[in-house]
Amino acid sequence: MVYTRYYEVAGMTMRCDSELPIRDNTFAEKFKLFEVSGPGEDNVHLVHRFGLPDMDRDLGRQVYCRSPWVIYQNGDQWVYVLETSPDPAEKQVRQISFVSADHTRAEIYNGGLIRQAYEKGGLGALTMAPTDQILLARLLADRGGCYLHSDGVDMDGRGFLFVGHSGAGKSTIARQLADKSEILCDDRMIVRKWDNGWRIHGNWSHGTMPVVSAGDAPLEAVFFLEKADENRIVPVESRMAAISMLLGCLIKPMVNVQWWEKMLSLVEDLARDVPCYRLRFDQSGGVGEVVRGSRFKVQG
Incomplete structure (x- = not known):
């Protein structure tokens, strides 16, 4: 049976x-x-x-x-x-x-x-x-998707991705935004390009915070985290800089040439299509209102 x-x-x-x-x-x-x-x-x-x-x-x-x-x-x-x-x-x-x-x-x-x-x-x-990441990362590569070291939230129907390696402050951001948004996953998010645009997807491969959701949201902006003594959003200086930072935060399966070719193309498209910023944040908890009150556009 x-x-x-x-x-x-x-x-x-x-x-x-x-x-x-x-x-x-x-x-x-x-x-x-x-x-x-x-x-x-x-x-x-x-x-x-x-x-x-x-x-x-x-x-x-x-x-x-x-x-x-x-x-x-x-x-x-x-x-x-x-x-x-x-x-x-x-x-x-x-x-x-x-x-x-x-x-x-x-x-x-x-x-x-x-x-x-x-x-x-x-x-x-x-x-x-x-972990299931080894299998899912391979499957996503064939479907216009990837895993990134990041937190993802759905804030009033707007999807935001907070990207960074261990120690960058992803869990801090998640705690600060927990009462202002739905946390889709801590530390490991799925990003996927669909016919109608980019979406972030919750999944079960969470980090230290056991918070997950089966939800998803249209991706409005990508933020690279920087701890600071202020809450401020700064545009990434160039598309190539955004590509470099995104590649550095990819979660990798057993990689080969074909996987890397797909990822390079995917990350280039992501940096072109979705606004990328540096998010400088402090411990005050005010970063949520800064993000919620902002509107974003792709930099040239």
């Missing part, structure tokens, strides 16, 4: 099949916000099996090796091996996934450690890996 649940994020519907029952607490509580009743227009299929396959089989050509992942390419198939430790003496395979060329189907074999976690419940990723 196969047990099935569906979850939707950024316009993609994830069908999750399992040989074991999927209980209400199998995945973390946050996934209830993303659960849907059935397939959508753009579907990704995850099949979970329990028990590892024969590891002596030919996995193909190794293309990536950085703990905890070893990745192979075998013809038109990708093979993702999740290991337990960077120490060769202690290495043990936790999971092996056979993934289609376009990453829309993954047959995932889970070892005993993951089965124990599955039975305990509260899993934080549909792939049952440490």
